[in-house]
Amino acid sequence: MSNPAFAATVLTLYPDMFPGPLGFALAGQALKKGIWSLQVENIRDYALDKHHTVDDTPYGGGPGMVLKPDVLARAIDAVSSADDPRPRLLMSPRGEPLTQELVREFAKAPGLLIVCGRFEGVDERVIEGRGLREISIGDFVLSGGEPAAICLLDAVVRLLPGVMGKYESGEWESFEKDLLEYPHYTRPREWEGRTVPEVLLSGNHAEIARWRLKQAEAITQARRPDLWQRYLARRDRAEDTDG
Numbered sequence: 001m002s003n004p005a006f007a008a009t010v011l012t013l014y015p016d017m018f019p020g021p022l023g024f025a026l027a028g029q030a031l032k033k034g035i036w037s038l039q040v041e042n043i044r045d046y047a048l049d050k051h052h053t054v055d056d057t058p059y060g061g062g063p064g065m066v067l068k069p070d071v072l073a074r075a076i077d078a079v080s081s082a083d084d085p086r087p088r089l090l091m092s093p094r095g096e097p098l099t100q101e102l103v104r105e106f107a108k109a110p111g112l113l114i115v116c117g118r119f120e121g122v123d124e125r126v127i128e129g130r131g132l133r134e135i136s137i138g139d140f141v142l143s144g145g146e147p148a149a150i151c152l153l154d155a156v157v158r159l160l161p162g163v164m165g166k167y168e169s170g171e172w173e174s175f176e177k178d179l180l181e182y183p184h185y186t187r188p189r190e191w192e193g194r195t196v197p198e199v200l201l202s203g204n205h206a207e208i209a210r211w212r213l214k215q216a217e218a219i220t221q222a223r224r225p226d227l228w229q230r231y232l233a234r235r236d237r238a239e240d241t242d243g
């Protein structure tokens, strides 16, 4: 028996944005194969007044509009019962930063329910009342949660069993996860006077692996001191347990 499909449900005011990029390449093929499914629901369909109002002005004043809690809760309740085991996420710039570790966690879930915010955000009470976990894709502000949801789903779907070959998805040693990647080269061997590092042409796989690790370490140290410190700590722990 194969695993049941990973079931994603997205709540949005712009359903036409989906599947969008998720309909192409790896994610798109996996969608066609039924490795994952995508249900897209228009929040506006759950606004019951004549004008289908989804937003209102913020209490306390200030600019912009706020997504109404009653409308959003009705949409959530329509697609997800109280015993739905899937994590409920709200894309939000003040959320937990999305990391590969979180992506791995989500890929093990039976699916995800993702709420895409718009305007200034959503009424705080629906976050509490429906147990929404806020997730941010970075320290910048988008105009809506849809591109963030697409990023998150793209990262999760590529980890689902059967989406990538064994080789690409092969787990790195745990401490190597904190390294940025080494540089890649392909044909032609010389391009605009630039050559490919000799070692990559040597056929010596152990030496190539050593060179790549060195490059990855140098790039990480130069570009991401935060990752570099984590890497050093993990590597030292791994050496302690080995020796």
Ligand code: SAH
Binding pocket: 090, 091, 092, 093, 094, 115, 116, 117, 118, 119, 120, 121, 122, 135, 136, 137, 138, 139, 140, 141, 142, 143, 144, 145, 146, 148
């Ligand atoms: N007033 C908010 C910004 C709202 S942006 C603030 O200053 O924090 C509108 C919507 O875009 C948000 O509700 C959220 O769903 C989405 N969004 C914006 N930036 C995001 C980010 N970095 N990560 C995830 N979602 C984001």
